[in-house]
Structure formats: C-alpha cells, structure tokens
Amino acid sequence: MELTGPIELTDHRYGKAENRIVRIWRQTARHEIRDVNVSTVLRGDFADAYVAGDQRKVLPTDTQKQTAYAYAKQPGLQAIEDYALALAGHFVDDVEPVTSARVEVDEYAWQRVSVDGREHEHTWVRQGSEVRTAAVTVAGTGAERQAWxxxxxxxxxxxxxxxxxxxxxxxxxxxxxxxxxxxxxxxxxxxxxxxxxxxxxxxxxxxxxxxxxxxxxxxxxxxxxxxxxxxxxxxxxxxxxxxxxxxxxxxxxxxxxxxxxxxxxxxxxxxxxxxxxxxxxxxxxxxxxxxxxxxxxxxxx
Amino acid sequence: MELTGPIELTDHRYGKAENRIVRIWRQTARHEIRDVNVSTVLRGDFADAYVAGDQRKVLPTDTQKQTAYAYAKQPGLQAIEDYALALAGHFVDDVEPVTSARVEVDEYAWQRVSVDGREHEHTWVRQGSEVRTAAVTVAGTGAERQAWxxxxxxxxxxxxxxxxxxxxxxxxxxxxxxxxxxxxxxxxxxxxxxxxxxxxxxxxxxxxxxxxxxxxxxxxxxxxxxxxxxxxxxxxxxxxxxxxxxxxxxxxxxxxxxxxxxxxxxxxxxxxxxxxxxxxxxxxxxxxxxxxxxxxxxxxx
Amino acid sequence: MELTGPIELTDHRYGKAENRIVRIWRQTARHEIRDVNVSTVLRGDFADAYVAGDQRKVLPTDTQKQTAYAYAKQPGLQAIEDYALALAGHFVDDVEPVTSARVEVDEYAWQRVSVDGREHEHTWVRQGSEVRTAAVTVAGTGAERQAWxxxxxxxxxxxxxxxxxxxxxxxxxxxxxxxxxxxxxxxxxxxxxxxxxxxxxxxxxxxxxxxxxxxxxxxxxxxxxxxxxxxxxxxxxxxxxxxxxxxxxxxxxxxxxxxxxxxxxxxxxxxxxxxxxxxxxxxxxxxxxxxxxxxxxxxxx
Amino acid sequence: MELTGPIELTDHRYGKAENRIVRIWRQTARHEIRDVNVSTVLRGDFADAYVAGDQRKVLPTDTQKQTAYAYAKQPGLQAIEDYALALAGHFVDDVEPVTSARVEVDEYAWQRVSVDGREHEHTWVRQGSEVRTAAVTVAGTGAERQAWxxxxxxxxxxxxxxxxxxxxxxxxxxxxxxxxxxxxxxxxxxxxxxxxxxxxxxxxxxxxxxxxxxxxxxxxxxxxxxxxxxxxxxxxxxxxxxxxxxxxxxxxxxxxxxxxxxxxxxxxxxxxxxxxxxxxxxxxxxxxxxxxxxxxxxxxx
CATH class of the missing domain: 3.10.270.10 (Urate Oxidase;)
Known part of the structure; x- marks a missing residue:
C-alpha cells in the first residue's frame, strides 16, 4: 500500500529532562532533604518551530530548567506532587503558547544516619533502591483549567x-x-x-x-x-x-x-x-x- | 474526592521480555548472523488468573520463550518484521484465549571483519551503538484478522x-x-x-x-x-x-x-x-x- | 626503542565471574536469606592451554560455577568471608594444577518487611544500594598454606x-x-x-x-x-x-x-x-x- | 590476631575523573573531531591534607579539570597518548608538590556520514562500541624524569x-x-x-x-x-x-x-x-x- 497524501506535523512536544535538584531545608539545626530528578514537557502552539524554524513561541528548554530550580526554592520542594502541580501550573498560566504542561519527578529517599543511637541532624545515607515518582499534567486556563x-x-x-x-x-x-x-x-x-x-x-x-x-x-x-x-x-x-x-x-x-x-x-x-x-x-x-x-x-x- | 464504586480489573497483559536470541545461517561456508532481543506480550481472556488465581487459560511466559526460540529456527529469523509477524500471528491463531499479541524486537548489527582486505566468512564485530527495532501487533482471527x-x-x-x-x-x-x-x-x-x-x-x-x-x-x-x-x-x-x-x-x-x-x-x-x-x-x-x-x-x- | 627478545607468556589467570547465587536457610518457619554474586579466579600451571591449546590441566570455568553453587549448599553460605575461604581452599587443595585461588563475593542486603508491626518470616525488600564485599586469596598446600x-x-x-x-x-x-x-x-x-x-x-x-x-x-x-x-x-x-x-x-x-x-x-x-x-x-x-x-x-x- | 602498632597514612592519591571533552579542529571546512573522557590522578606531598586538613599543597581537582580542558586547546588534542603525556608532564613539572601524575583517557570513535556517496565535512555518527584507551604516567623532574x-x-x-x-x-x-x-x-x-x-x-x-x-x-x-x-x-x-x-x-x-x-x-x-x-x-x-x-x-x- 502506497500513500500519496500531504505530509503533516501532527503530535509534538518538547521539554527539559532530568534536572537533578537537591533541596535542603535548614531553618533549624535539624536539616531536611529532598532529592529529585525533574523532567518538564510542554505542549502547545509550537508548530512554527518545527515547520518553519521560527522560535518566537518557543520557551527554551534552558528556561524550563531555570524555572524548575527556582521553584525548588519558591514555592519550594516538599511533596513532589505539590511541586509538580505548581511548576506545571506556572507553564500553563504564564507562558502564552503553552496549552498543557507535564512535570514528572523521581524522588530518591535518604535515611538519617544514627550516631550514638540518635538521628544525626544533617547527615543521611541513600535508602533502598526504590524511587518515588509523580507525574502531573495541567491543561487549560481560567474556567477550563484541569489537573491530573x-x-x-x-x-x-x-x-x-x-x-x-x-x-x-x-x-x-x-x-x-x-x-x-x-x-x-x-x-x-x-x-x-x-x-x-x-x-x-x-x-x-x-x-x-x-x-x-x-x-x-x-x-x-x-x-x-x-x-x-x-x-x-x-x-x-x-x-x-x-x-x-x-x-x-x-x-x-x-x-x-x-x-x-x-x-x-x-x-x-x-x-x-x-x-x-x-x-x-x-x-x-x-x-x-x-x-x-x-x-x-x-x-x- | 473519595470514591466508593466497586474495584475492578481493567487492562491487563503479560509476556516474556528480553529473550536474547542469536541466529546463524550456515548453509554455506559464508555464515550470516542475526542477533536480537525479543519480547512477547499477550492480551486476551486472562482475567481469571488475576482475579481468581486460575491459570487454565494462561500460556506460561516460559512457553512464549520456547516459541520465540523455535520460531528463530523455523520459519526462521531474517528481517525482524517478518519474524515478529509470524510469532505474533502464531499466538493469536493457535492459542485460544489470546485476542491480540505484540512482539517487539531489538536487533544488534554486526560487521564482518576484514582479513587481508577480504571479508571473513564467520567472524564479525559489533557495529555501532545503534539498534534496529520492530514492534508488531496482530489481533483477531479469520476475517477479523489485522496486523500493524x-x-x-x-x-x-x-x-x-x-x-x-x-x-x-x-x-x-x-x-x-x-x-x-x-x-x-x-x-x-x-x-x-x-x-x-x-x-x-x-x-x-x-x-x-x-x-x-x-x-x-x-x-x-x-x-x-x-x-x-x-x-x-x-x-x-x-x-x-x-x-x-x-x-x-x-x-x-x-x-x-x-x-x-x-x-x-x-x-x-x-x-x-x-x-x-x-x-x-x-x-x-x-x-x-x-x-x-x-x-x-x-x-x- | 625497538625490542627483539623472544615473546613469552608471563602472568595468566582465569575463572568464572558473576555467579548469582541466592541461599535460603529454611530450617524453621522464619527463613534467612543470603544473596551474592561470586567470582572465582585460579592461578597455576595453565601455560600449556595458552601456548599449546592443551586443556589437560584446565578445570573448566563451568566446573568452577558448579562448585560455587554446591558450596552454597555445603558447607553453606553464611558470612561471605567463610564461604570464600572454603571455596578458594577447595580449589587449591583438591585441584592439582591450582597454586592459588581467589574468590570475590558481593553481597546484597535484604530487609525483612513489616506486617502489622511484626517482621515477616519469609518476605524481604532489597535494602539500600550498598554492597558488602569480600576478596579471599588462598595459596599453597600443606605447611605452605596461606590465606588472606x-x-x-x-x-x-x-x-x-x-x-x-x-x-x-x-x-x-x-x-x-x-x-x-x-x-x-x-x-x-x-x-x-x-x-x-x-x-x-x-x-x-x-x-x-x-x-x-x-x-x-x-x-x-x-x-x-x-x-x-x-x-x-x-x-x-x-x-x-x-x-x-x-x-x-x-x-x-x-x-x-x-x-x-x-x-x-x-x-x-x-x-x-x-x-x-x-x-x-x-x-x-x-x-x-x-x-x-x-x-x-x-x-x- | 590483634594489632597494636600506630595507625598511619600510607598510599594516597587524588584527581578529577571523567572530564568529558570534545575537540573540534576547524581550520578548514572539513572539520575533525576527537571525543574523550579524561581522568587525572596526582601523587606527591599531600599527607598534610589527609592528616591535618591542611590544603596548602593541594591543587584542587577543579584546577585539574580546567587544565585538562585548556590543554585540549593548547598544545591540543590529537593522539591521546601525546595529549596525556603533555598534561601529566605539566602537573609534574609545574606543580611543586606533585611527584608523579597519571592521565587516563578513553576515546570514542566517530565516523563521517556519507551524503550522496561523499563524506560529509562536519557530521559524524558514533562508531562501534569499542573505546580506545591510553594511560600515561610521568614521574620525577629534570634528570630523574621518566614516563610510561x-x-x-x-x-x-x-x-x-x-x-x-x-x-x-x-x-x-x-x-x-x-x-x-x-x-x-x-x-x-x-x-x-x-x-x-x-x-x-x-x-x-x-x-x-x-x-x-x-x-x-x-x-x-x-x-x-x-x-x-x-x-x-x-x-x-x-x-x-x-x-x-x-x-x-x-x-x-x-x-x-x-x-x-x-x-x-x-x-x-x-x-x-x-x-x-x-x-x-x-x-x-x-x-x-x-x-x-x-x-x-x-x-x-
């Protein structure tokens, strides 16, 4: 079977994968740690970049990386689901051509080490091989806004x-x-x-x-x-x-x-x-x- | 939001992943090699195995492995698309509870070594890091039979x-x-x-x-x-x-x-x-x- | 600088690497687990295999594998240092051409899972990424016998x-x-x-x-x-x-x-x-x- | 056997591992590429850093990295053996506490792509899985200078x-x-x-x-x-x-x-x-x- 129809761009998306972020919470002498690997993916009005090489609507993947790090500071990185909701929401709300954003996070667990039978305040060992994950999608703005x-x-x-x-x-x-x-x-x-x-x-x-x-x-x-x-x-x-x-x-x-x-x-x-x-x-x-x-x-x- | 509906099995599938098969064709002194990694996945009437622990309709993944190796001999393993079509077709045609089968193949390329400027008949080195892939799905039998x-x-x-x-x-x-x-x-x-x-x-x-x-x-x-x-x-x-x-x-x-x-x-x-x-x-x-x-x-x- | 001296075999050794062995101790309902990766290396009078293709003094690496598994049963696999001492000692004592044997073991840690606050008798999860190791060398027989x-x-x-x-x-x-x-x-x-x-x-x-x-x-x-x-x-x-x-x-x-x-x-x-x-x-x-x-x-x- | 002797630092060394450097030679329209992974190791008078926490003789591993990149520009990166000799020689000659330096290089091969049957001037694909390696050691200065x-x-x-x-x-x-x-x-x-x-x-x-x-x-x-x-x-x-x-x-x-x-x-x-x-x-x-x-x-x- 041979096809003759015109050749078209259909689905497309892009993002920054595997931003390795460690967040330390140090308000008190007892520090807390969150250690994550963050990937962002944007969908939206980006066809011109593919078809015509026109980047005017393309937010660089480098910018997505900067934003992922900035959001680890503020609003901050606690539960990875909350962090991913905030970050994905930002891309949809604040970057015009974005119609939906997906943020995927892997979290590596750390266990406080024990010294003389007491938990140490700022030292941990990596715990287990298991990885906690989150995958959040936000689409639409205003009344159309939905999240998963x-x-x-x-x-x-x-x-x-x-x-x-x-x-x-x-x-x-x-x-x-x-x-x-x-x-x-x-x-x-x-x-x-x-x-x-x-x-x-x-x-x-x-x-x-x-x-x-x-x-x-x-x-x-x-x-x-x-x-x-x-x-x-x-x-x-x-x-x-x-x-x-x-x-x-x-x-x-x-x-x-x-x-x-x-x-x-x-x-x-x-x-x-x-x-x-x-x-x-x-x-x-x-x-x-x-x-x-x-x-x-x-x-x- | 809290849900109260009954809890049900929906999508399910199973198979044997990463069968490492090497096929040598040696009809003449000049041998040919195909080196592949084969994964099989079956969909069908397997709910009883999940819900009731009843295996009567479950073809073991070990059997899928044996079949993958047997099919490398006969009909044989040349183009990976043909091999995958034959193997997936077998599961759908010959194993009653199977409604669709997917076979995925990775193929590793080998390059004949050169001895005194001539290609050697039965020695190769692995060529490049690139991997050729195929993914074939067969569903339905008789007039309903379709393949992708x-x-x-x-x-x-x-x-x-x-x-x-x-x-x-x-x-x-x-x-x-x-x-x-x-x-x-x-x-x-x-x-x-x-x-x-x-x-x-x-x-x-x-x-x-x-x-x-x-x-x-x-x-x-x-x-x-x-x-x-x-x-x-x-x-x-x-x-x-x-x-x-x-x-x-x-x-x-x-x-x-x-x-x-x-x-x-x-x-x-x-x-x-x-x-x-x-x-x-x-x-x-x-x-x-x-x-x-x-x-x-x-x-x- | 160009050399003209005769070309000779000097150091040589061979063995079986990465025998993956799991040992369960099940004398009581509370099972114990040891999960290891064992590599054996033999040194000795093997020059004929290299220089003349004569295997008469070569204990196959397959035999080394069989022995590693058999020794996990008896004398048994508890502390990996003891297991490695026994296995290396066997090769030196019982296989004539072997003058020294080295056994290296990696051990993966498992942690009992907790059910209703109590340790389960026969279920574990892999613990941490860390690996315990042992490397034992035995050389010489009789009065010359030494181990490290x-x-x-x-x-x-x-x-x-x-x-x-x-x-x-x-x-x-x-x-x-x-x-x-x-x-x-x-x-x-x-x-x-x-x-x-x-x-x-x-x-x-x-x-x-x-x-x-x-x-x-x-x-x-x-x-x-x-x-x-x-x-x-x-x-x-x-x-x-x-x-x-x-x-x-x-x-x-x-x-x-x-x-x-x-x-x-x-x-x-x-x-x-x-x-x-x-x-x-x-x-x-x-x-x-x-x-x-x-x-x-x-x-x- | 229990030991009672004093506890001492014996062998020690340090360096920067896995500096990923790509060098393009672009004097003409036909570019050349060298793609390497460089590790440096220094031996010398560094005991004070270990025993007393005194870094005055320690050249930071970050500096070793900078030097590895600078040497890729000048004297330049062609044969990896020459590059490693130059870099190791620099550490021994120019950094006072260093008595010997080792530079290890892995080189990844690239193959020019073919367009209309002719080699392309500035595009390559990674060739094979094989890696070329070099390991160079330089020790001593002046008349004592030796290299391997x-x-x-x-x-x-x-x-x-x-x-x-x-x-x-x-x-x-x-x-x-x-x-x-x-x-x-x-x-x-x-x-x-x-x-x-x-x-x-x-x-x-x-x-x-x-x-x-x-x-x-x-x-x-x-x-x-x-x-x-x-x-x-x-x-x-x-x-x-x-x-x-x-x-x-x-x-x-x-x-x-x-x-x-x-x-x-x-x-x-x-x-x-x-x-x-x-x-x-x-x-x-x-x-x-x-x-x-x-x-x-x-x-x-």
Whole structure:
C-alpha cells in the first residue's frame, strides 16, 4: 500500500529532562532533604518551530530548567506532587503558547544516619533502591483549567522464599515448564496510582500507606501466580485509599531457578537458587474504581 | 474526592521480555548472523488468573520463550518484521484465549571483519551503538484478522559541529540563555515508522533507506532548532517511502557547551566543548501522511 | 626503542565471574536469606592451554560455577568471608594444577518487611544500594598454606548538608575555584579492609561495626577536605578493630553546586543544589597499622 | 590476631575523573573531531591534607579539570597518548608538590556520514562500541624524569560462529560440562599494550595496526580455548610492533548456548543460540618481550 497524501506535523512536544535538584531545608539545626530528578514537557502552539524554524513561541528548554530550580526554592520542594502541580501550573498560566504542561519527578529517599543511637541532624545515607515518582499534567486556563496527578514508585525489589505456586496452566506443543507448588517469587515493582482529585490530599501519607499495603499484600497473600498477587495488591491499595481512582502495576518476574545439585549428591530443597537476569516474565495489571473519573491526558507521556 | 464504586480489573497483559536470541545461517561456508532481543506480550481472556488465581487459560511466559526460540529456527529469523509477524500471528491463531499479541524486537548489527582486505566468512564485530527495532501487533482471527508493523531504530548518536543555531526564542523572567548562530548539535535518535500495510515490503531495504534519509537530512539541513531538523528528517523519510504512514522521532539534545578558556588567555572558537550528561532537552515530533490508515493498537505497548 | 627478545607468556589467570547465587536457610518457619554474586579466579600451571591449546590441566570455568553453587549448599553460605575461604581452599587443595585461588563475593542486603508491626518470616525488600564485599586469596598446600581475607563495602552513598569546607588550597594559573567554608559533601564510598588473620573472627560483626564507625565519623567530623574525612574514617575503623591490618578508601566527590538563583531575585543560602554527574573528584587513602603483616597477594585481582 | 602498632597514612592519591571533552579542529571546512573522557590522578606531598586538613599543597581537582580542558586547546588534542603525556608532564613539572601524575583517557570513535556517496565535512555518527584507551604516567623532574605509556582498547565485541572448540579438559566431581569441537566463540576484549619508549611513535598507526592484528588473529586462528586465542592475539601484536614491550588481554567468554529445540522436533545444528548474560568465563593473559624494560609504575592506577 502506497500513500500519496500531504505530509503533516501532527503530535509534538518538547521539554527539559532530568534536572537533578537537591533541596535542603535548614531553618533549624535539624536539616531536611529532598532529592529529585525533574523532567518538564510542554505542549502547545509550537508548530512554527518545527515547520518553519521560527522560535518566537518557543520557551527554551534552558528556561524550563531555570524555572524548575527556582521553584525548588519558591514555592519550594516538599511533596513532589505539590511541586509538580505548581511548576506545571506556572507553564500553563504564564507562558502564552503553552496549552498543557507535564512535570514528572523521581524522588530518591535518604535515611538519617544514627550516631550514638540518635538521628544525626544533617547527615543521611541513600535508602533502598526504590524511587518515588509523580507525574502531573495541567491543561487549560481560567474556567477550563484541569489537573491530573499520578503518584507512584519504581524499583522496589521484593522477594518471598515461599507462599507462591504456578500450576494448572495452559499447555501447547511448546510447553515444557513443570508446574510447581512452592517457588521463590521476586519482582521489582513499578506502580502508579491516579488520584481522583488534586486538592486536600496528604501526598506523603498516601505514598507511605500505599507502599505499606503493597508490601504487606505481597508478603501475606498466598500466590497462585504473579498476576493474582498484583491484582490483590492493587485492590488493597484502592480499598485503603478512596482518594485513588486507579492503580497500574508492572512487575517483572525475576526468576530464581532451583539449582540442580542432585548431580553432586546434594539435596536442594529450595535452598540454593540461580538468580537469572534475562529473559523475565513481565506482568501488567490495572485495577480501577468503577466510579473513577475520566483519565483524560493523565497517562500521556 | 473519595470514591466508593466497586474495584475492578481493567487492562491487563503479560509476556516474556528480553529473550536474547542469536541466529546463524550456515548453509554455506559464508555464515550470516542475526542477533536480537525479543519480547512477547499477550492480551486476551486472562482475567481469571488475576482475579481468581486460575491459570487454565494462561500460556506460561516460559512457553512464549520456547516459541520465540523455535520460531528463530523455523520459519526462521531474517528481517525482524517478518519474524515478529509470524510469532505474533502464531499466538493469536493457535492459542485460544489470546485476542491480540505484540512482539517487539531489538536487533544488534554486526560487521564482518576484514582479513587481508577480504571479508571473513564467520567472524564479525559489533557495529555501532545503534539498534534496529520492530514492534508488531496482530489481533483477531479469520476475517477479523489485522496486523500493524512499526519499524525503527534507536541509539543512533549523531553530531554536527556547525550548521546549527538557536535564536529569536521566547523570553520570560527565567530566561538567561544567550542566542547563538553557530553551535554544535548532537543527539541520540529514537525513531519509529509505521507501515501503511504489512505485505510486499522490503523491510531491510526500507530500514537502510530511512536511516540514510535521516542521517543525510541531519547533516545537510541548516538547523534553526532541533525541532525543525526533526520535522525535516521525518518529511524526508516519508517522501522517499510511500509505504510509510507515519514516523515518530524523539531526540535528546545532547548539550555540548563551549568551554570558557578566556579565563586562561586562550581563544575558544568552537574548538573545545564540555559534553554534558544531564539535564538535556528532549524533543518529540510526529510526521504523518494525511491519508494514513488508522493506527489502531499499533502504538500500544 | 625497538625490542627483539623472544615473546613469552608471563602472568595468566582465569575463572568464572558473576555467579548469582541466592541461599535460603529454611530450617524453621522464619527463613534467612543470603544473596551474592561470586567470582572465582585460579592461578597455576595453565601455560600449556595458552601456548599449546592443551586443556589437560584446565578445570573448566563451568566446573568452577558448579562448585560455587554446591558450596552454597555445603558447607553453606553464611558470612561471605567463610564461604570464600572454603571455596578458594577447595580449589587449591583438591585441584592439582591450582597454586592459588581467589574468590570475590558481593553481597546484597535484604530487609525483612513489616506486617502489622511484626517482621515477616519469609518476605524481604532489597535494602539500600550498598554492597558488602569480600576478596579471599588462598595459596599453597600443606605447611605452605596461606590465606588472606579482605572485607569491604561499596556504593554506600552518604551526604552531609553542612560541616564541610574547602579553602586555603594551592593556586596556579588554571585555578578559578572559590574557597568555601560551608558546602555540601557527598560521596559513594568504596572501602576495603584487610584482616591481620583469618581465624576466630566475627565477620558479620566486624562488617557492621566498621560500617558504623565510617558513617559516624563522616557525620560528626568537621571536614576541611574529603581527604581529611577519609583518613579520619579509616583511623576510626582501625582503632575500633585491632583485627584489621589496613583499610583502603576510595571516594568520588559527588559535587553538588549551589544553583545561581540571584539572577531571578531569589536568595539561595545552601538550599537549592544542582547534583552533577561528571566530572567528579576522586580521592584515595590507605590507612595502616605499623605492625601490619605483609599483604602478599591479598590485593592482587 | 590483634594489632597494636600506630595507625598511619600510607598510599594516597587524588584527581578529577571523567572530564568529558570534545575537540573540534576547524581550520578548514572539513572539520575533525576527537571525543574523550579524561581522568587525572596526582601523587606527591599531600599527607598534610589527609592528616591535618591542611590544603596548602593541594591543587584542587577543579584546577585539574580546567587544565585538562585548556590543554585540549593548547598544545591540543590529537593522539591521546601525546595529549596525556603533555598534561601529566605539566602537573609534574609545574606543580611543586606533585611527584608523579597519571592521565587516563578513553576515546570514542566517530565516523563521517556519507551524503550522496561523499563524506560529509562536519557530521559524524558514533562508531562501534569499542573505546580506545591510553594511560600515561610521568614521574620525577629534570634528570630523574621518566614516563610510561600504555595504549589500549576496550569493549571490542567480536564473535565467530565456528572455528572454536573446548575439549580434553580436566575433570573432577563437579564437572558436568560436555566437550565440544564446534562452538560459537564471543568476547568483549579489553587490551592494553605498554610501549618500550615514549618518543617517535606513530600512536594512531600503532593503534590501528594492533587492532587489525588482534581481530585477524581472532578470526583466523582455530581456537582450542579462549586462552590459546588470547595468547596468539598478543603474540601477533608484539611481533608486528617491536615498539611494544608487553600486552595484557582480558576477555570475558560471552557464552552462547545451543538452544534445545529437539524437544519440539526441530534440529539445531549451531543455528539458534541463547546469548547468556551471567555468569561468564573471564580469561587473562599477559604476553611480553623477554627484553622488555621494567614496567615501573606503568600499571599503577
């Protein structure tokens, strides 16, 4: 099939990715830290830059960077959802050609170090591999103004050494996998939750609470498959937090294979595993409230 | 806003990611190599696995892996678009609960080594950092059967030391960037092109041709902004290949800053640069034929 | 200068790198986990394999892998120093051509998850980015038998938001850095400590104790330079643990630059930083007891 | 064994790592590019900084960075060995407390793009994954002045689909590997060669020539083991270049396993492979001229 129609610019967007910002709050001797990676994306009336090389409506990505740093000072950087709402709102409100702005933030956690059993006032170590995330979209001005907030986490690596099985599955001519009723289950979770609204939300509290529900459910739910575990995790989070409309979970099945030690006259009853890199199963689930408001552009990158 | 509706599973999918397959064709003394990374994703009637832990309709991800390797032998692995069409078609046709399948392939290029000025028959070195990609979706059976093919490339790092400017842009109170009429322009391209059809296409030829058009346009087009360069590159590719419906380009602006050597009494006329890692501008463009067929699920991950 | 002498094989060694082993101890309902990455290296009478292609004295790297897994079962994998001593000892004692063996182990820490305020019996999350390390060398048999043990850690990322300065340094014509009396100090520590002996040592306890001393000293010592901080950290560790002969510290200075917000009418008193990737300062220090025994091949890779 | 001796600073060094410098030569319309990553390390009279926090003899790592960029302009950055010799020489000659300096350089290769069959004057794409390296040490001043130059390459990924075997190896109770007389052999080479002298050497020519010898030998030599192949490669390089004193090769055996397709009724005669990530064999060889001058500190990091 050959096409002959005119060639046109359709979707386009641009921004500044991976602004690494550290914010220290030092009003008292006990400092606080927020360590983030911020990316901004603008949509709007920028076609002339693409089609004609005319930058008159293009706010430089360098300016977006400066603004991201300035907003870390004022209004300031506390909960990343609030920061992202303020920054995205600024681009839409104050920069004429911008019709919508998306701000994505990764936050790295730090833990205060302990000295003589007491928390130190200005020293921390990086905590865990997990990263808290936010993705905020603001579109329209005045009465048309709308906003969407997605919270989340990624790279939470979690493992259980029993309480997981995988059996009674569909077989075809390429199926050689043996069913198992006791296996190790490990994954590195990437989860995002969409809030029903954008105001009066205790962002940090919801983050901590959802994380706790996810982890507890993974631990205590007897798993017949990673699919089931993910669904139960999502359900537990939504049940606990009615401010959430939807939760999306992506989980690689980080395979741990029982190592064959029988060849050497050794028993291996779930004791020695080979932790494989690739390939890995990859399971996705979306769990949603039936009365969730429309997602609109919330999931658009 | 608090929600009270029932909690439901909505979108879900699963598959096996990153099957690393190398295929050698050795009918003659002159061997051929294809080196790929294959990921499969199935959509269909799998809700019971999530909601009830019932695997009776679930084809294991291990089986998907076995099939990916078996299909590399037969029908075989030549152009990755053909291989992905065959593999995705198999899942939809032969596995009852599957309603649609997506197969994504990354291909790593190898270059024959030269011995005494002649190409060696069975030895290669990895060529470049760029990766060829394909993403194929097959849905429906019988008369409902449809397929979509996206070709592409990523990690093509390209740089020009002149012929690029960025000036006359929008300014606000956070704008401190100086306009420039001669700068280095460097990026690492990720490009995907959607084919209008799925049959009678010389996949390898289109790949080589699109790559050549992209590179030539980047080199010869005087750039007023990376946005403009991307649009021209996309337009050149679509113009040359009427079998393409749409092309999507994503390009980080890999900033190279003139190093301030004036402090040391040295002139620096575009000679010494600091190559920065982060942050970076990130520009997206979609260029499309007006008579392109609907994309359907082609871009769904 | 042109050389004419005969061409000879001199140093050579070989092994199996990155065996990913997970060991679960499940004698009781409360499981224990050890998660490691093991590399083995053999030295010995292997010249014929290199020079003549004769493998008769070469124990395959595959066999080294099998042995690493088998030894995780029995004698078992608890403290990585003990495991490495046993495995290296086996190669030297039981494989004739081996004259010395080195086993290097990285250990990833896991933290039990908490459910209803109580530690779960068989579920963990990956803890921190830091990695515990061991490098053990065993050489000789019978009366000639010797062993060396190095413990350590890497990727411990630590940051203090005040209590660090850098001033009064040497200047030359390329020096433009401004002195500072209050800066952020951040690093990602790689530390290795050599034990004076190899027996009667509480490996896990020393690891925890050295880590605590390093962290406490980083936090509480007022730093005039990262060099000074490293020396004090090393001294604190050796002082606390007379079983240590020597400690080597390598620390990238992960620069955090005060962001210039004055351009936007905002004060920035150590509140908003740009966390840079590259380049970075890189500081090394070795701190040693004057009566330390000879290191021998302990540091040889 | 417990030690009681005084605790002392022994070895120490510091520098600036990973200065990313791009140098464009633009005297004519046909530009030339050199793209490097430079690390500097100084040794000398710096104990006071560690022990007493006294920086008076410490040249800041920031100054080392400035100097690395300034030297890219003048004397200039052509062959990386020459650049490193000049930069290291400067630190030793011009900065009083420095007794020796080491400069390590990684160079990334770029290939001119082709437009209408002709090389473009100012546009390139990144070529291959391989990296050229240099490590230069300069020590002493005046009559004591000495220098050592090591050239090299890393990340050269090379594969042959036949012409390799591994059999007749040593067996013990953990040996389960089957011998093979036709296997795929793949590796990612890291090679360093030490020059006998430092003057009158055509650095770029030696680099290209050694690379060609290594690649040709890998291709044409029938391999009884990776050990043998490495030795032959090293010998070929030294034979061709009498200016070399020594060559060190490190090669991971990137295992490609024949995929078991017999389960599915398919033959697999070296056609379909699983390319494994970890673990991998890791083979080291040093090949040397018998009349090589002493290495001195050449290999010291």
């Amino acid at each position: 907030v997605i919270g989340g986490m990624k790279d939470l690596t979690i493992l259980k050494s029993t309480g997981s099985e995988f059996a009674d599955f569909l077989s075809d001519e390429f199926t050689v996998l043996a069913p198992t009723h006791d296996r190790m289950l490990a994954t590195s979770l990437a989860v995002q939750w969409r809030f029903a609204g954008t105001t009066d939300i205790a962002w940090d509290e919801v983050y901590a609470g959802v994380r706790a529900r996810l982890v507890e459910t993974f631990a205590t739910h007897h798993s017949k498959a990673l699919q089931q575990t993910l669904f139960e995790m999502g359900k537990a989070a939504l049940t606990a937090y009615p401010v959430l409309a939807e939760i999306r979970l992506a989980a690689p099945n980080k395979h741990h294979f029982d190592y064959d030690l029988g060849r050497f006259g050794l028993e291996n009853n779930g004791e020695v595993y080979y932790a494989a890199d690739r390939p890995y199963g990859l399971i996705h689930a979306t769990v949603q409230r039936a009365d969730a408001p429309e997602a609109g552009p919330a999931w658009l990158p | 093919v996206i070709g592409g490339m990523k990690d093509l790092t390209i740089l020009k030391s002149t012929g690029s400017e960025f000036a006359d842009f929008l300014s606000d109170e956070f704008t401190v960037l100086a306009p420039t009429h001669d700068r280095m322009l460097a990026t690492s391209l990720a490009v995907q092109w959607r084919f209008a059809g799925t049959t009678d296409i010389a996949w390898d030829e289109v790949y080589a041709g699109v790559r050549a058009r992209l590179v030539e346009t980047f080199a010869t087009h005087h750039s007023k902004a990376l946005q403009q360069t991307l649009f021209e590159m996309g337009k050149a590719a679509l113009t040359a290949y009427p079998v393409l419906a749409e092309i999507r380009l994503a390009a980080p602006n890999k900033h190279h800053f003139d190093y301030d050597l004036g402090r040391f009494g040295l002139e620096n006329n575009g000679e010494v640069y600091y190559a920065a890692d982060r942050p970076y501008g990130l520009i997206h463009a979609t260029v499309q034929r007006a008579d392109a067929p609907e994309a359907g699920p082609a871009w769904l991950p | 043990v190095i413990g350590g850690m890497k990727d411990l990322t630590i940051l203090k938001s005040t209590g660090s300065e850098f001033a009064d340094f040497l200047s030359d014509e390329f020096t433009v850095l401004a002195p500072t009396h209050d800066r952020m100090l951040a690093t990602s520590l790689a530390v290795q400590w050599r034990f004076a002996g190899t027996t009667d040592i509480a490996w896990d306890e020393v690891y925890a104790g050295v880590r605590a001393r390093l962290v406490e000293t980083f936090a509480t010592h007022h730093s005039k330079a990262l060099q000074q901080t490293l020396f004090e950290m090393g001294k604190a560790a050796l002082t606390a643990y007379p079983v240590l002969a020597e400690i080597r510290l390598a620390a990238p200075n992960k620069h955090h630059f005060d962001y210039d917000l004055g351009r936007f009418g905002l004060e920035n008193n150590g509140e908003v930083y740009y966390a840079a990737d590259r380049p970075y300062g890189l500081i090394h220090a070795t701190v040693q007891r004057a009566d330390a025994p000879e290191a021998g091949p302990a540091w040889l890779p | 130059v090591i050239g090299g390459m890393k990340d050269l990924t090379i594969l042959k689909s036949t012409g390799s075997e591994f059999a007749d190896f040593l067996s013990d109770e953990f040996t389960v590997l089957a011998p093979t007389h036709d296997r795929m052999l793949a590796t990612s080479l890291a090679v360093q060669w030490r020059f006998a002298g430092t003057t009158d050497i055509a650095w770029d020519e030696v680099y290209a020539g050694v690379r060609a010898r290594l690649v040709e030998t890998f291709a044409t030599h029938h391999s009884k083991a990776l050990q043998q192949t490495l030795f032959e490669m090293g010998k070929a390089a030294l034979t061709a270049y009498p200016v070399l004193a020594e060559i060190r090769l490190a090669a991971p055996n990137k295992h490609h396993f024949d995929y078991d397709l017999g389960r599915f009724g398919l033959e697999n005669n070296g056609e379909v492979y699983y390319a494994a990530d970890r673990p991998y064999g890791l083979i080291h060889a040093t090949v040397q001229r018998a009349d090589a001058p002493e290495a001195g500190p050449a290999w010291l990091p």
